[in-house]
Amino acid sequence: MRRASAEPAAWVVNRSTVGRISLPRLSELLRLRELAIVLAMRDLQVRYKQTFFGVAWAVLQPLAATGAFTLVFSAVAGLKSGTIPYAVFALAGVVGWSYFNAAVMRCSTALVLNEAMVTKVYFPRLLLCIGAVLPSLVDFAVGLSVLATLMVITGTPPGLGLVALPLLIVALALFTLGTGCLLAAVNVTYRDVQHALPFLLQIAFFVTPVAYSSALAYNEVGWAYYLNPMAGLIDALRWSLVDAPPPPLQALLSLAVGAVLVAAGLLLFGRTERRFADVI
């Protein structure tokens, strides 16, 4: 066994953080990043155990949703999607929305489901949230390749916006993490969150341009439509992926609201993190 190092390490202080503002410590998160990855891996490894279709679920889900939307919104309701085939248009939205939907749900319960870790081991709790929003990126990637296939089949070329895709993915994941950790922190004390969330997400789906074009809603509601951060994000993703019209200037409102939500989430999380073990 290695001897403890002779050089004295720095003191680590533990005192009350009540009423203090504490933001996540990036250096610590980076140092322990492996834990988030291991937790994400665990999630992925467990997810398709004892299933018949296995990883094929990641392909089936977006396809089924797109099929249903095409039937209902395009064939029955006759929604227009400009020059882009409706199925391609819808799938581009579905991929982004599914990521948010799945990851935010997982993130909101990440602390509560891992109660033993929270009460028995020290680590920055944000790693549990990060570990919860990472696995869905795999489904997101699978969804993108389904979309790419569909674009090849229908002959829909992407536009120059594709360059912005990595940035948009980071924005999507960050927004999901911020919202998710806000919900997770509240869920530690009030389990109402996990009951309300599926229902809230359902409503959010309808005010987000997943199955319809944002132009339709914008004509009716005006700038207020972009108070929904996901509205701007889905617009931007769709522009980047399938060369849909770029989001209007008003979509910057989405960015602002999203940034505020992320900041609020991280702040609340930091404020209550040190007492999760007492309350959970």
Added chain:
Amino acid sequence: MHAIEVEGMSKRYRLGQTTSTTLVETIPALLQRGRREPPQDIWALRDVDLTVDQGEVLGLIGRNGAGKSTLLKILARITEPTTGVTRTRGRVGALLDVGTGFHGELTGLENVFVNGALLGLSRREIKRRLDDIVAFAGVERFLNTPLKRYSSGMQLRLAFAIAAEIEPEIVVVDEVLAVGDAEFQRRCLGRMSDMQKAGRTVIFVSHDSGTMARLCSRVVWFDSGRVVADGPTQEVLTAYLQSGQDMGERVVIERGSARVVSPVAIEVACASRPGERPTRDEPLMIDVTLEASEAAPAIDLAVYLTSENGTRILDEAWSDRNDEPLRFAAGASRRVRLCVPPVLAAGRYGLHLWIGTAYDTEFDDRVAMFTLEPRIDDSAEAVRRPRVLQPQVGWSSTLLDGATRA
């Protein structure tokens, strides 16, 4: 050089804080603020001052709820103090639970990486030590088997093997030594003294004063969140054991989670004087109350006693004397009594339980301490002699050659 400093530290828990509330319950409470009774506070720790030198092995002793575990949690930074401050120098490794993060659907190997990461081991470190871990746990053949197919004994051994690999400067251990079979405990104790030799600071909570006497140089005794005594092991242990706690008294055991049958109380007394300290001259009754969370058709219980230095001096299983195993309906509780004839010397003994089913699945055991008092007419000198057996022996003498020389 200090490795740990605790200054004027207190920890308050709001009663009911640990059980989650719903918004519906909180909103009326907020509206009626002032009219309602103030929330009840529990001070788990009160004004604790403590310093621990680097390389010291410190034992924490005290009844359940005395604040020992809370102190470990604060040192490990799992939670924060309400007032005051703790400082630690170097990485703190906390063994407050075994197998944190284990997932039944994952294989043993996959779980090693999850649990190892939680204990602060990097993937590379785990890979390097994988052979050691697997050998220590003795699960070579089951590495690719899902954990849910492991017996609880195997899970425990695997968890321990991973924990044994951590090398932080400070290790805090909560009662985890009390689980596993005797051979395994011995290896764990070996691991602890290795850590000590390597200059690590170890703080551990145990009910087993025998273990404590062997490992610790210093013991701190907690009661109701305050430090009662702090000093050399033997001194503090003697004071603690003489305070009447844990002896002849009903020891109520915190329930382990997810167990089919758990011990909920142990009582050691003489049949004629229940609730009092037992004495060495009367048969000893060891009452173990077991409670079943689900129906259990075949349970075996073993009680074993150890002397102060850890030697096992008695090991009796229910199945040794009974053909029928113990049966439990769901939710049932049962008191099982072991009667030991008066053969033991006055002194301190460790009491251990082993609970298992007929099929290999084995449960962890728990440790309590009790003191066997001397007989009323035993001389002080006779009590001091180190020994474990003191049956009713008889002396006689026969004169062989009675010649006298005047």
